[in-house]
Amino acid sequence: MTDFDEFYAAHYGSLTVQVYAYFGDQHEAQEVVQEAFCRALARWGRISGYDDPAAWVRRVAWNLATSRWRRIRAMRTLHIRSRGEPVVDGPEPDRIALVDALATLPAVQRRAMVLRYLADLPVSEIAERESVSENTVRSWLYRGRLKLAERLGPVPTEEAHA
Template identity: 35%
Template sequence: MKAAQEESFREFVEGSWHRLLRTAYLLTGDHGAAEDLVQTALMRTYRHWGRIEDYEAPEAYVRRVMVNVNISAWRRRKAVVHVVAEPPEPAAGAGDHQNTYAVRDELWRAVCAMSPRMRTAFVLRYFEDLTEAEVATAMGCAVGTVKSQISRGLTKLRNDLQAEGSFR
């Protein structure tokens, strides 16, 4: 690879690493797996950087690679890991911040319990704030599929959180 392209890639990685890592964490639910996912996606992107750097949005390209790698990982995985640990009981007189973290933890556990495809659509739509069309492009599916996955995900979240008594 030419020195100018290598420098361009290095600058891209430095400028987008944290956003890509956040997306990967939301897709995988695990810090180690998220780092592996980003590194794998960047390694695959590096091989083609000469034609990608002129691409309108290289970060969208890398995000698409991350989604594809993550989908391949689900297909190979024999068992799905779900987070099941219950948060500790709040201390007597605990402030509102503890309740906020407890609700956030409960919401995150419910998101992690979604199917990988549903969680991917949900993360890209609501955590990454992509449009339905952008999510469909990143996932390689139709906009209608994204809409149905989001709808089912919201219904599942509502039901799971109401069953636990968090939201009424």
């Protein structure tokens, strides 16, 4: 895909969902994905030649989100120390059960689950990106699914709705 507008239209939504599922904040996900696309646009001549330009944008977005999360955590710690009062997050209406459940997984499992089930990447590509064996990725996915099943409970069947 050489046209940036087409590339943006084709990938913005799915990348935003992936970052949202990984980090749990829809507004932040939209902002970091937009910032990642801005950086891609500035380098589009080179990035458009990549086998998978969306993977580059996803990595940049995740790096940006991780940096923001670290800054927020540092600010909260500073606030707690300087004011002596706890900072308590209020409930966020756009936070869904799956995002809550994903947040309980270790980072490698959460990342593998998002890449496999939201980004539809094959196990081999996840293994390559994470620099681990395919069996390791399969193990992360298996353990992640078990933990999500424990957290979310059984999936309702058609009979349950009848």
